[in-house]
Amino acid sequence: MKIINKTTNGTIFRCNQCNNIHIEYNNLSFSFSPSQFNFFVDFFKNIKANHWEKMNAASPYSRKIIIPVHHRNITLLMNAQEVKEMRVLLGIEKIDLERCPFPKIALETCIN
Template sequence: MIYNRTSNGCLFKCDSCKSIHLEFNNININFPSKDKYYQFAEYLQDINIASVVKQNAHSPYQRKIVIPIGSGSCNFMLHSGELEDLKRLCLLQLDTNIINMSKLEIDFSLN
């Protein structure tokens, strides 16, 4: 089931393994439960982009937004626009009023 999709990624639940998968650019994160996914999504939504960019302004990295993944030895490195897109992708409610775009059928006539 596809929960959400942007031009840079997709959020979906796998029918076979029942995990929630987040694909964003060339990164994939697998969440074994909704609780783990919601922790990540809430963390993202709470990030104040302007504040973090200002805080890391003197960082040698080009991307000023650092999001630790797992134990912290791996990080997302994002520009502000990338974080905004990732926030749009990560929904805080997965099962309410979601249109599965892969099953959306539109009946129209070309005449």
């Protein structure tokens, strides 16, 4: 296994045998082929976390960002901070440690 990136709550690694990319984030686990991983990254590149938190403000869920998966009985629920951390984990954005909303993120993912 080769670790691709790591934050406080997540790790991305590639399996040397199957070449799949695996993500562990909090209590979630994802396994993707390289093309599926690229689709997942593109989804997080385009998600507007603040927009969805406002749109779902009246939702009874504490996490207002509802992310569909291809299973009719399962959705992912995130807040804006978790979406930001996932974007950092996926390499979509970097963060400034001085203004970091989750200061324990591993240094490999942050701007010095």
